[in-house]
Each structure stands twice: as structure tokens, then as C-alpha cells.
Amino acid sequence: MATEKLAGFRERIRSELDRAVDFWLKHSHDKVYGGFFTCIGRDGKVYDELKYVWLQGRQVWMYCRLYRTVERFHKDEILEAAKSGGEFLRRFAWVPSAGSMGKCAFSLTRDGQAVKVQRTIFSECFYVMAMDELARVTGDREMQVHAETVMDQLVHWVRVDPSGLGRPQLPGDLPVNSLAVPMMLLCLVEQLAEGRVDVADKYRELGSWCVQQILQHVQRDGTAILESVSNDGKELPGCQGRLQNPGHALEAGWFLLQYAVQHGDKELQRIAVDKFMEIPFRTGWDQDHGGIFYFLDVDGLCPTQLEWSMKLWWPHCEALVAFLMAYSLSREPTLLDRFTQVYDYTFSHFPDKEHGEWFGYLTRQGSVELDFKGGPFKGFFHVPRCLYMCERLLDSLLAAACDS
Amino acid sequence: MATEKLAGFRERIRSELDRAVDFWLKHSHDKVYGGFFTCIGRDGKVYDELKYVWLQGRQVWMYCRLYRTVERFHKDEILEAAKSGGEFLRRFAWVPSAGSMGKCAFSLTRDGQAVKVQRTIFSECFYVMAMDELARVTGDREMQVHAETVMDQLVHWVRVDPSGLGRPQLPGDLPVNSLAVPMMLLCLVEQLAEGRVDVADKYRELGSWCVQQILQHVQRDGTAILESVSNDGKELPGCQGRLQNPGHALEAGWFLLQYAVQHGDKELQRIAVDKFMEIPFRTGWDQDHGGIFYFLDVDGLCPTQLEWSMKLWWPHCEALVAFLMAYSLSREPTLLDRFTQVYDYTFSHFPDKEHGEWFGYLTRQGSVELDFKGGPFKGFFHVPRCLYMCERLLDSLLAAACDS
Incomplete structure (x- = not known):
């Protein structure tokens, strides 16, 4: 029976993946300037030509990963699109600044002129993911070195000196450990180190540091995952300190679980499931309407984010990966129940039967x-x-x- | 009959104003560090001690305006609170920067340390409003001069050289005429010039420029008010170009109407009502659930703002002022009908019967x-x-x- 259920899941998931790939192959490629359109309407029509660098990088990465590891996606069309995106990024993503390698833009015009630069690390993070994965499929050693160079700049900004990010130093703006930062870096360590002993050695200490930084977000005597804590792992005052982002915690959960398995760390494996999956699922699941809330306040106050109660596609994606990965390792039936609960909500709400791909933003209801x-x-x-x-x-x- | 209806409106509005003033007098004053708490829960409890500079400035302005012009609010308690807020702003709002007067912070810690600085003009705008109105009630001539000095800096940033705002110049980031900017400056011209012939002369050309900049937002052959246009009054590409913010257009409407009346400009008076009130009301009113949408796309596409369909308190506030002002001038019954429609929605949805004051954020429904x-x-x-x-x-x- 369980096998039949799992086979049913796989069939649906496989066909949804095929539909998603088809959708983006068909609608997102800019054959004039290269790279990808990312503002795409329900039916596939481009409604804005701006190119968001996070999304360019992510699409290059995803195409390459599918090309490299899934036989039915090992197709020239996918490789060529990934290369076009990579070339667009290398040519246009970087905004020079005095005395350093510069910053990656956040958004570009269709023809690659920088529109906006964020004072965070994330554009560069997705750039590194893209370049490293692209180097793996093309065998371009120079590109791999380039990815590592950017990675080292990122680590410098995060651990040594953030001044290159361009944020003014203000006396009331104390340093914060935002869950996103060690999560992203841990993800990049995994990316860069896969199958490379020397690189794995180089980033071993960084990986361990990322894990410790993520674990600092377990707060309130182990009963809550908070999105932002102080640099020494204390709860911050006010709304910022009380903020919970259940989808993000669940994503951290499967990052930690992967790491724990690789390092044979049973204790971390337990924490990943008990803290980073069970807690956000329990607190984040909407008992009235189903689905996972976007933001919550740990004291049950109203978050100040206008969209706090909306159901976004990506927390559900992260929850599916988290619970299925956890179940695969332990075969604990309650974990499959969790997966099933999220699966049922997700597949009955997000996919667009008519045009393929998924909607991203639902009301609380x-x-x-x-x-x-x-x-x-x-x-x-x-x-x-x-x-x-x-x-x-x-x-x-x-x-x-x-x-x- | 009409008189009875108007008297009924006035009674409710008067009592709501009393309740709102009571709420903030009771819950928002920081008696330790001065200034105002602005993150206040449903029942009046402070849920975050951060102090937002826009809101500090606005509260000082509002207290002073009520103190100066409404007999029942001419009370020491209100004046003292306004002075405390003004002193807090003068001491703490400014973040120094090399070679200029600096920038006003966006948010401060409870004790006045800068947390965040925006790269826009709005903190300074509300600072000017506060200082000028406070100078009017205290007779502090030096404070009035200070307000004008900041105003002149603002005008310099907007019309001469924006580099002091701290935004990097990027090749794809073309200058934009955002409706908010000329609206704010026009509001400040009104504020500074009221009852002062010399100041009115000084800012006469600026006022006229602001009106022209606002009128550039009438687009699509006079059928739409767009939130952002190019500096030469053309529609911008993509989502940014198609964005409508009906509440903002309605607010611009009554700003223009005030200006038109003062300048005896009948044509502008007509445009203010026909374009900046009728159009956003017609396009912005939710025919299914009532209330005014927050954002819309002029082509009927889905806005990318997650909160686009929510009903916020302030567009309804602006609509009430706009239609009542327009009705007062023309006595056109359809304008009173519009006011009544907005009034009915507003007073049946936003006020909190239990604790006073208004809720700010409703779902589409x-x-x-x-x-x-x-x-x-x-x-x-x-x-x-x-x-x-x-x-x-x-x-x-x-x-x-x-x-x-």
C-alpha cells in the first residue's frame, strides 16, 4: 500500500516537473539579448522585460542540474539555454565599484543595463550557484575558479568586513544573524564541494560555522525557530526578534539534514527534524484553512508584514522536500503523514491545470x-x-x- | 434632508476624531525618552519600541495643527506632547554625512540611535512639516528658518542634484517622476506659505512646477492616473509604468483642488475632480466587495505587489477628504454620493468599536x-x-x- 502511494506521488511529481520545464523552455528565453525573461503571466506572456539577477542565476543552476543529473533532461536545448543565461550574467551582472570586484546588480534591463543593486549578498550567491553548476556541465575550469573567487568575496563580506556591501554603519543598527545568510552559504558550500576533495577541505570550517549560525535560531528553550537573532545568538527586541518564517525554517531543516547525513552527525539529524521541521510545521500550519503561513510572530501578535497570512508556493515546496527527505532517512510514518498533508494542499491549490506551472500567491483561504x-x-x-x-x-x- | 445627513456625518466624524486623539494621547507618548511609540497594538499596548521618523514628524504636525486650529484640542497636554516630539526629532533624526547637512533617519531606537536611512526624501519632508507647524504654535522663529533650510535642501535633491540621497547612479535606472515627490513638495509649499506673503512668493514657482509634475501622471489620453512616469511625462515600460495607486491619486486630487481654489484656477479645479478623483474612484473601487484597492495595473494585469487587493485605511481617508472638498466647492450631488459610498464602507469596516481608533489593513473581502x-x-x-x-x-x- 505504501509503495502504491509513493508511486502515485512520483507519477504526479514527475509530470508536474515536465510541465514546469516545458513552460519555462517555451516562454522564458530571450532569443535577442540572451538570458531569461522572469516576469511571465499565467498564460506564458511576458508582462515586464526586467531581468532579475537572482532568477537568472537560479534558472541557469536549475537547467544545469537537470541536464547533469536527469537523463530525460540531458538535452541540447536545455544546455544551450543555460549557457546563454550564464553568458548574460557574466557580461552584465557586475556593477563595478572602486577598489573591489564590485557588486552584482539585483535587476537589469532586457539588454543588460543595471537598474538596481541591493546591499545584501544574495545576487552574488545565486551567481555563484549558477557559475559553479554551469562549470560542471561544460567542464570550464576557469568558470569554476571564478565562482570560487566570488564565493571568497561573499565570505569576506559576511565574516570579515561588510562595508563593501554599501550599507552605512549606523549606531542603532546592530549586526544581525539572519537565517538566510548562513543558509545560503551552507548551500554554496554543498554546491562547490560536491565531488571535490580539495574544495571540501577548503570550506569545511565554513560549513561547520554555517551550521552553528543556523542552530542559533533555535530559541525560547528549543520551542521556536526565529528568523533573526543577534550575532551572539540572543533574541532581538521587537517585531524583528519575534518574526518566524516557517517555510524558511523548513528549508534550513533539509539543508541541515543533508549536511548531517554527509557528516554522519546523528544529533544534528535529530535537531534538523525535531526543531527545523516539526516546530515550523506545528506553528506554521493554518488549522482553519490549511497551508503554511508566510510570517508569524512567536508571541502570537500580528506581524507587520501585510502579506503575513498568505500562502506562498515556496514554503510548501520546502516542506515537501524536508518531510520526504526526513522520511527517507528514518522511515518514520508520521513524517510521511506530514509530507502527505503538505502534498494534498499543494497539489490541490498551486498547479495551474490550464496553462501548466504553479501559481505562487494564494490568500489565507x-x-x-x-x-x-x-x-x-x-x-x-x-x-x-x-x-x-x-x-x-x-x-x-x-x-x-x-x-x- | 441633505442638512440632516451632513449633520449625521459630522457627529460621527467628530466623535471618531475625539476617540483617535484620546487613543494616541493615552498610548503613544514615551515619557522616558520623549517622542512617540508608533507600533501600538489593537488595545494600545506597545509591541515594538522602534521609532519611525515619518510617523514622529506626522504626529508632531497633527498635534500642532489640532492645537492651533480646533478649540477643543487647544490643550497643554497636546502642545507639550508636540514639543517633546519636536525636540526628539531635532536631537536624533539627523544622521551626519560628509560635506552636507546629512540625512534624516527612517527609524530610530527608543533612545534615538539611527537604525535605518532611506535613500528618498520623505523622512525630511515629514520633518519639515513637523518643524514648520510647531514653529507656528510656539512662535519659534529659528525653528521656522530651520524648516525652510531643510526644505531648500529637499528641493535641491529633487530638482538639481539627487546624489546626496545616496543612491548609486546606474545606467538602467532612468530618472522617474514618482507621484509622491511632487505631491509631497506641493504639500510642503502649502504648509510653509500659509499666511506668509514672502514665503509664498519664494515658493510660487516651485508650487507651479509641482502641479505640472503631478499633471504629467494623467496618461492614456486622459483616461488613467499612473503612479510613475518618465521625467518628460511619458509612460514607463513594464509593471512600474502600468502601476496605479488609486488612494494616492485621490490624495493628489484634493491637493490640486486646494491649490486650484487658492489660485482661482477653474481649469485645474475641473482636472482635479474629473481626472484625479473620478478616474481612480471608478477604476479603484472593488465592485464585488466594496472599498478601494491598494494597487492596480492599468491594463488589468495582476500587480506584482502581494498586497495589491487589500483595503487599506488611508486610501479611504483620502477619498473622503477629496469628495467632500469637491462637493463643498461645486455642490454637485454625485460628489456627495461618492463621499457617502466611501463613508459607508469606511465607517462600517475600519473603526474599532472596542478599543477606539481604526484598523489599517483589511482583506479584499x-x-x-x-x-x-x-x-x-x-x-x-x-x-x-x-x-x-x-x-x-x-x-x-x-x-x-x-x-x-
Whole structure:
């Protein structure tokens, strides 16, 4: 019975992944200037030509990963699109600044002129992901070195001197450990180190530091995951300190779980599941309407984010990966129940039956409130990464079931 | 009959204004560090001690305006609170920067340390409003001169050289005429010039320039008000170009109407009503659930703002002022109908019967989604300014009805 259920999941997930890939292959490629359109309406029409660098980088990465590891996506069309995106990024993403390598833009015009630069590390992070994965499929050693150079700049900004990010130093603006930062760096360590002993050695201490920084977000005697804490792991005052982002905590959960498995760290494996999956699921699941809230206040106050109660696609993607990965390792039935609960909500709410791909933004009650497929923060990333990872996890589970 | 209706409006509006003033007098004053708490929960409890500079400035302005022009608010308690807020701003709002007067912070810690500085003009704008109105009630001539000095810096940033705002110059980031900027400057011209012939002369050309800049937002052959246009008054590409913010257009409407009346400009008066009130009302009113949408796309596409369909308190405040002011001038019954329609929605949805003051953020369907009374962008400003202006307009209408 369990096997049948898993096979059912896999069939749906596989077909959803095929539909998502088809959608972006068909609608997102800019054949004139290179790179990808990312603002794509429900039916595939481009509604804004701005190119968001996070999403360019993520799409290059995702195409390359699919090309490299999934036989049915090992197609020239996908490789060529990834190369075009990579070239666009290398030519246009960088905004020079005096005395350093510069910053990656946040958004570019269609023809590659910088529109906006954020004072954070994330454009560069997705750039590194893209370049490293692209180097893996093309064998371009210079590109791999380039990715590492940018990585080292990132680490310098985060751990040594943030002044290159361009934020003014203000007396009331104390340094914050934002969950996103060590998560991103840990993700990049995984990316760069895969299958490379020397690189793994180089970033071993960084990986361990990232894990410790992530664990600082377990607060309130182990009962809550808070999105931002002080640099020495204390709760911050006010709304910022009380903020919970359940989807983000769940994503951190599967990052930690992967790391724990690689390092044979049973204790970390337990923390990843008990703290970074169970807690955000318990507190983040909407008991009235189903789905995972975007933001919550740990004291039950009203968050100040206007969109706090909306149901976004990506926390559900992260939850699916987290619970299926956790189940694969422990075969604990409650973890499969969690996965099933999220799966049922996700697949009955987000996919667009008519045009393919997923809606991204639902009301608290679960109706579609923004109907585009791609926007400033939704591209070819969370949906295909989730489906890709779940398909692989289900492949392994089903193969093991056959063997037994 | 009409008189009875107007009297009914006035009674409710007057009592709502009293309740709003009571709420902020009771809950927002920081008696230790001075200034105002602005993050205030439904029941009046402070949920975050950060002090937002926009809201500090707005509260000082509103207190002083009420103190100066409404007999029942001419109370020491209000004056002292305004002075405390003004002193807090003068001491702490400014963040020094090399070679200029610096920038006003966006947010401060409770004890006045700068947390964040925006690269826009709005903190300084509300600072000027506060200082000028405070100078009017205290007779502090030096403070009035200070307000003008900051005003002249603002004008320099907007019309001569924006580099002091700290935004990097990027090749794809073309200059934009954002409706907010000429609106704010026009508001400040009105503020500074009131009852002062020399200041009115000084800023006459600026006022006229602001009006022209605002009129550039009438687009699509006069059928739409767009939030951002190019500096030469053309529609911008993409989402940014298509964005409509009906509440903002309505606010611009009554700013223009005031200006038109002062300058005896009948044509501008017509444009203010026909373009800046009728169009946003017609396009912005939710035919299904009532209330005014926050954002819309002029082509009917989905906006990318997650909160686009929410009903916020302030667009309704601006609509009330706009239609009542327009009705007062023309006595056109359809304008009173518009006012009544907005009034009915507003007073049946936003006021909190239990604790006083208004909720700020409703779902598209009209239920309260964020229940605080004060937050990073909601303070003692839109609600009392609307009620204060409507009360005065109704006073005049009712006095005229008695005379006739």
C-alpha cells in the first residue's frame, strides 16, 4: 500500500516537473539579448522585460542540474539555454565599484543595463550557484575558479568586513544573524564541494560555522525557530526578534539534514527534524484553512508584514522536500503523514491545470490572488527544485521497496 | 434632508476624531525618552519600541495643527506632547554625512540611535512639516528658518542634484517622476506659505512646477492616473509604468483642488475632480466587495505587489477628504454620493468599536487582517487628518445651510 502511494506521488511529481520545464523552455528565453525573461503571466506572456539577477542565476543552476543529473533532461536545448543565461550574467551582472570586484546588480534591463543593486549578498550567491553548476556541465575550469573567487568575496563580506556591501554603519543598527545568510552559504558550500576533495577541505570550517549560525535560531528553550537573532545568538527586541518564517525554517531543516547525513552527525539529524521541521510545521500550519503561513510572530501578535497570512508556493515546496527527505532517512510514518498533508494542499491549490506551472500567491483561504507564473521573486527554481528532489527521493524509496 | 445627513456625518466624524486623539494621547507618548511609540497594538499596548521618523514628524504636525486650529484640542497636554516630539526629532533624526547637512533617519531606537536611512526624501519632508507647524504654535522663529533650510535642501535633491540621497547612479535606472515627490513638495509649499506673503512668493514657482509634475501622471489620453512616469511625462515600460495607486491619486486630487481654489484656477479645479478623483474612484473601487484597492495595473494585469487587493485605511481617508472638498466647492450631488459610498464602507469596516481608533489593513473581502493601530507606516496622521478636514468642511457646509 505504501509503495502504491509513493508511486502515485512520483507519477504526479514527475509530470508536474515536465510541465514546469516545458513552460519555462517555451516562454522564458530571450532569443535577442540572451538570458531569461522572469516576469511571465499565467498564460506564458511576458508582462515586464526586467531581468532579475537572482532568477537568472537560479534558472541557469536549475537547467544545469537537470541536464547533469536527469537523463530525460540531458538535452541540447536545455544546455544551450543555460549557457546563454550564464553568458548574460557574466557580461552584465557586475556593477563595478572602486577598489573591489564590485557588486552584482539585483535587476537589469532586457539588454543588460543595471537598474538596481541591493546591499545584501544574495545576487552574488545565486551567481555563484549558477557559475559553479554551469562549470560542471561544460567542464570550464576557469568558470569554476571564478565562482570560487566570488564565493571568497561573499565570505569576506559576511565574516570579515561588510562595508563593501554599501550599507552605512549606523549606531542603532546592530549586526544581525539572519537565517538566510548562513543558509545560503551552507548551500554554496554543498554546491562547490560536491565531488571535490580539495574544495571540501577548503570550506569545511565554513560549513561547520554555517551550521552553528543556523542552530542559533533555535530559541525560547528549543520551542521556536526565529528568523533573526543577534550575532551572539540572543533574541532581538521587537517585531524583528519575534518574526518566524516557517517555510524558511523548513528549508534550513533539509539543508541541515543533508549536511548531517554527509557528516554522519546523528544529533544534528535529530535537531534538523525535531526543531527545523516539526516546530515550523506545528506553528506554521493554518488549522482553519490549511497551508503554511508566510510570517508569524512567536508571541502570537500580528506581524507587520501585510502579506503575513498568505500562502506562498515556496514554503510548501520546502516542506515537501524536508518531510520526504526526513522520511527517507528514518522511515518514520508520521513524517510521511506530514509530507502527505503538505502534498494534498499543494497539489490541490498551486498547479495551474490550464496553462501548466504553479501559481505562487494564494490568500489565507487558498484562492489565487496573484496569478502570474514568474515575477520579481518567482522564477524557475523552487517548483522544479522541489519536484526534482522529490522525484529522486521517491525513486530511491521505490527502488528500495522493490529490493526488499 | 441633505442638512440632516451632513449633520449625521459630522457627529460621527467628530466623535471618531475625539476617540483617535484620546487613543494616541493615552498610548503613544514615551515619557522616558520623549517622542512617540508608533507600533501600538489593537488595545494600545506597545509591541515594538522602534521609532519611525515619518510617523514622529506626522504626529508632531497633527498635534500642532489640532492645537492651533480646533478649540477643543487647544490643550497643554497636546502642545507639550508636540514639543517633546519636536525636540526628539531635532536631537536624533539627523544622521551626519560628509560635506552636507546629512540625512534624516527612517527609524530610530527608543533612545534615538539611527537604525535605518532611506535613500528618498520623505523622512525630511515629514520633518519639515513637523518643524514648520510647531514653529507656528510656539512662535519659534529659528525653528521656522530651520524648516525652510531643510526644505531648500529637499528641493535641491529633487530638482538639481539627487546624489546626496545616496543612491548609486546606474545606467538602467532612468530618472522617474514618482507621484509622491511632487505631491509631497506641493504639500510642503502649502504648509510653509500659509499666511506668509514672502514665503509664498519664494515658493510660487516651485508650487507651479509641482502641479505640472503631478499633471504629467494623467496618461492614456486622459483616461488613467499612473503612479510613475518618465521625467518628460511619458509612460514607463513594464509593471512600474502600468502601476496605479488609486488612494494616492485621490490624495493628489484634493491637493490640486486646494491649490486650484487658492489660485482661482477653474481649469485645474475641473482636472482635479474629473481626472484625479473620478478616474481612480471608478477604476479603484472593488465592485464585488466594496472599498478601494491598494494597487492596480492599468491594463488589468495582476500587480506584482502581494498586497495589491487589500483595503487599506488611508486610501479611504483620502477619498473622503477629496469628495467632500469637491462637493463643498461645486455642490454637485454625485460628489456627495461618492463621499457617502466611501463613508459607508469606511465607517462600517475600519473603526474599532472596542478599543477606539481604526484598523489599517483589511482583506479584499473586508475582514481585518492586521489588527494593530500603529505600525511602521500607520501612525497618528491619515485618520485624524481626514476626520479633522472632513469636520471642518462639514462645519462650513452646515453653517452655509443655516445662513441660506
